[in-house]
Amino acid sequence: MAKIIACYKWVTDEADIRINSEGSIDFSKAKGKISDYDKNAIEAAMQAAQSIGASAVALTFGTAKAKLSLKDALTRGPAESFWVCSESAEKADGAATAKVLAEAVKKIGDYRLIICAEGASDTYARQVGPRIAARLDLPCITSVRGFEIQGDVITATRKLDNRTEVVKAGLPALISVLPEVNEAPIPGLKAVLDAGKKRSTEFKLQDIGLTDADVAPRTEVRDFKAYIMNRKNIIISADTNADKVKELVANLRKDGVI
């Protein structure tokens, strides 16, 4: 059966990240999760697969830690999952990640559509989707907020600044979707139990014809620092609610907000 491949990233759960007083960031207690926007990408693959009678599969590139993601991804519906496991994922940039995913897509084969999220919830660099498409020489539609497949053609609505654009492309193609493309449902009990019975395939880099040197990043993250926004620290302390509202409105006017 033809496949629709949803790519996802196992990211650090931002809820567990702690910012120390001097602005350094502590990841030590943080757990992983599937990047929030990728949950929509997986759901988009599920819906697309159903509409054209294809099989949705999930694909990720990650370190050993990403093993935890496989069951979660499968819980969301895909028939099977693929995981390129390499410690190089830790430092991979968009180019390296796209190279790995493109080779994995070739290995999986027989695909009609590849779906990525517009960006990952940790870096939001928006590179991986377009770069995979370029490597595989596929038409690519980004910023997709809705799409439909008819025969061999995908018609997608892109969201631009203050308007939308409808774009058509022939399949196979790659789209990168915005979270508003669908509402990713919370998996039910049977979906969770089913996931335990599905197949997961692990690839090493050499299985997809790559070496560590191939995935060496060309951009390097040197430092993480917390960005501290200066708050105005205005406390509205009038006695009655009416006066509080007056004071609030006056403050907002002063700042030109209203």
Add this chain to the structure above:
Amino acid sequence: MSKDYAYDAIIIGAGPAGIACAYTLAKNGKSTLVIERGNTPGSKNVTGGRLYTYALDMVDEGLAAEAALERKVTHEQIIILDGNRSISIDYHDPSFNSECKSPQSYTILRAVFDEWFANKAVELGATVACGIKVDGLIEKNGQVVGVVAGEDNIYAGIVIAADGVNSLIAQKAGLISDIKPHAVGVGVKEVILLPSVTIESRFNLKKDEGASCLMLGCTEGIHGGGFLYTNRESISLGCVFVVDELAGHGRQVHDIFQELKMHPTIYPLIEGGETVEYGAHLVSEAGYREFPKKPYKDGLLVIGDSAGFVISTGYSLRGIDLAMVSGIAAARAIIAEKDPVRVGPVYMNELEKNLLMPTMKAVDGYYDILEIPRIYSSYPKLAAGLFEKLFTVDGKVPRSMKKEIRGLIKQNGLSAWQLIKDGFRGVKSI
């Protein structure tokens, strides 16, 4: 593509009760499904916490030694607070909890502990499905045969309700009534980060040693008390209030708790720490006297907090260990008795055999003492006043202690007769 699933046992809730039960069942080859509404086991749970480790070893010999625990408790403290004053009692025995004897209790963080414990059950073959809430039971001819979660029905030979205090499942099965405001407390708790060396120096601890501390007189006269446990790199500080008294009191739990944090005896212990977690949870305050007549029905057993297995004596709070022991009793009953209609009485028998019911009965008298309203306000005042007189040296002729005490009794709106009555009740109850 969903298949139909059927298990020997479905357990609702991955707290200590549910996991201990799942562990024992899986170890004995039963196909077991645990359904937990939190995204990970422990993610929704709030506890003090201290765990009495005998219970883990009862689940499996040697389990306590490898468990995800914080510090072994070597200091048992009681602090009586009144206004800005306090009286601290610190029981320390260095041989207590020493290497050769198995340490009897450890402080724990539930998010870490529950996840570790659940993984242990998974290693033995149990399935733990997280992020799923059980909505109800499936009954056939008055017998429970499965559970409903969202749109899914899953069937099992037996269902175990381990969904904690105020168990909706046990209520739906008609085994317990809706929660009674005098029989539950609301607990609030913060986890406050501090470097381990700071904790060790503030509490006078060696590495890995920990303190457990219960506080009286910090609830504005409401039936309840405070607690503090030292973890490796954090302090768990919290307060419990019985719900019906709180309702009429007028002040917010949060405000009373803030005052406890700022108390001159408590603040130096947590100073400079960062609060990383705030939680609130109910805790059963009922004991044996409110225990359900029948914690089971055909095809269903009720364990842990859902059945009310909590002991609160004022100087100790036990729920996690009892939850585990009840989970083991349920599992043993299921292993011994194949017929889901006959397993209930076998479960009751197991609860007797592993001493859980006798323990609940033995300490039931404490609830009589804890119902004396005076111990939450007048008695702490009386005690603090007494110490004040005892330690005051001002060059004047000291009054006789007898007179001082009489004065204090009067001053605090008490009478000698009341004191004698309460004392008598105390002695009778324990």
